[in-house]
Amino acid sequence: MEPPREPRTPLGQRLRAGATSAGGRRLIRSVLAGLIGTIGLICSVVLAVGALLVGLDADSGQPYDLVSGTCDVLVGPLRDVFSFSGAKADTKEALVAWGAGSIGYLMVGLVAQSVLRPRPRD
Template sequence: MATKIRARLAQLIWLVCALCALVLAVGALLIALDANTSNALVDSVLRAADYVDVGVFSRQDGIKQFRGDGAQVKNALFNWGLGAIAWLVVGRVLDRIVKP
């Protein structure tokens, strides 16, 4: 019984982390494609990405800040891309720890 619970919990952790990575990747893609931010779906994805970047991978104050032409796109692609990779790594590590 405990083995099944731990296996399900590990799957749930991996799913949540993978979804967070997906939100960041889609958000970066929307920024790169200059999507219409007045669209409710685009706005909600960008707000969700701002939330799951946990401040460390923020497109405004992230790990790396670009200046000049296309800085907003570069910041989103670099910082949110790194954030997506971090979510996947953390998710996989936690999955391996929790899984029986």
């Protein structure tokens, strides 16, 4: 038989108690890295869904308007980088800008996680 283990300390208590110690800084960096990665992933998925809707010609209706507005805000000036002419030029611009933005947010989230995440001790 094993002796019972001590109960784990809740996250909030660990943050308050060890915010100035090395372990506290590691915990804060780990939580921050996870948060940035999650935000990057969510933005990437929203942009990918918008690009998918444009690619499938489902660019009408209330859901598309909501996704389109969100995607335009997330992409920002990247939308003006690409310019197409001819039939459905706006659709092509949106597809390329939102697709590139999706990849960009995913890469930024992954790089930020790898930089911020604490390294294991040797």
